[in-house]
Amino acid sequence: MALSSKSADEISELLDEYGIKHGPVVDSTRSLYEKKLKEAMAKGKRAKPSSDKTYYREEEVTYVYRTPVRSEASRDSGTYMRSRPEWSEREYEQETSYSDYSRSRPEYRGRDFVDEPYTYSSPSSYREFYSRSTPVKSDQEAPKSSRLVPLWVQLVFFLAVAVFLYVVFSSMETNESLIGLE
Amino acid sequence: MSSTSQKHRDFVAEPMGEKPVMALAGIGDVLGKRLADKGFDKAYVVLGQFLVLKKDEELFRDWLKEISGANAKQQGDCYGCLKEWCDAFL
Numbered sequence A: 001m002a003l004s005s006k007s008a009d010e011i012s013e014l015l016d017e018y019g020i021k022h023g024p025v026v027d028s029t030r031s032l033y034e035k036k037l038k039e040a041m042a043k044g045k046r047a048k049p050s051s052d053k054t055y056y057r058e059e060e061v062t063y064v065y066r067t068p069v070r071s072e073a074s075r076d077s078g079t080y081m082r083s084r085p086e087w088s089e090r091e092y093e094q095e096t097s098y099s100d101y102s103r104s105r106p107e108y109r110g111r112d113f114v115d116e117p118y119t120y121s122s123p124s125s126y127r128e129f130y131s132r133s134t135p136v137k138s139d140q141e142a143p144k145s146s147r148l149v150p151l152w153v154q155l156v157f158f159l160a161v162a163v164f165l166y167v168v169f170s171s172m173e174t175n176e177s178l179i180g181l182e
Numbered sequence B: 001m002s003s004t005s006q007k008h009r010d011f012v013a014e015p016m017g018e019k020p021v022m023a024l025a026g027i028g029d030v031l032g033k034r035l036a037d038k039g040f041d042k043a044y045v046v047l048g049q050f051l052v053l054k055k056d057e058e059l060f061r062d063w064l065k066e067i068s069g070a071n072a073k074q075q076g077d078c079y080g081c082l083k084e085w086c087d088a089f090l
Helices: A008-017 A027-043 A071-083 A085-091 A123-131 A151-173 B006-012 B029-037 B043-052 B057-068 B072-089
Strands: none
Touching: A008 A027, A027 B043, A027 B057, B006 B072, B029 B057, B043 B057, B043 B072, B057 B072
16 A cells, blocks of 8 residues: 555545544645554554445344244244344344345355344345345254244244133133133 | 743743744754754744644654654653644734
8 A cells, every 4th residue: 555655635534544633634744644544554453444335333233044944933923023122132043133234145154053132123124134035054953942932832822822812702602601711 | 830941931922933943842952953954944834834733732743753753751842832832822
């Protein structure tokens, strides 16, 4: 990176990127700023280029990516996610991470089976993500132990409640047999 | 007020006019010569540089060190002198 061949504006921009406070880049200040930039680069400070690369909080969001093995179940939990966002953090680790950030999807390289919390963002994004989830092969045995309440338990519970309600309802219809009410 | 040298007090007492660079606090013969060789032969030229560096202490000290090899005390004295002069007259 030949700093001396850069224009004053470019030097100024670089200084901003490295967060170096500076005045105008004129003849008498140029060498000072070039020196400062060299030091900053050598230290490997994090430079924040302004536009093209946007790092969307990579450390927060990890791509937990799996094939929805129990695809039907997954779909259910998909709706769960929408209605119960408070579950989404821990329980749905087998689901794809739904950060809607416009990063290219193939970023979920090695992080497939890591259970980490991810940022829950707008529902529309994971809908689209969903449709692409099938091509990726993943471990079929999702570590259920990491979920607070396993999915099948939720389903069983749901069915039990449904059955119970049905029983109550049907017993209200008929006068003669009061099943389960007394 | 922290102890300032007589040189400092003399400098900030009046507009600098055409005073040589060696009139600045912290700048003695050796440093003054080096600065003059680089074109900073008058105090107001150093003032110009001070202003272009937006009166920022760190930048000015770094610059002074780079151009003349001033040590930390000399840098501090010169910075303080110019800063106070600016506060009074600029």
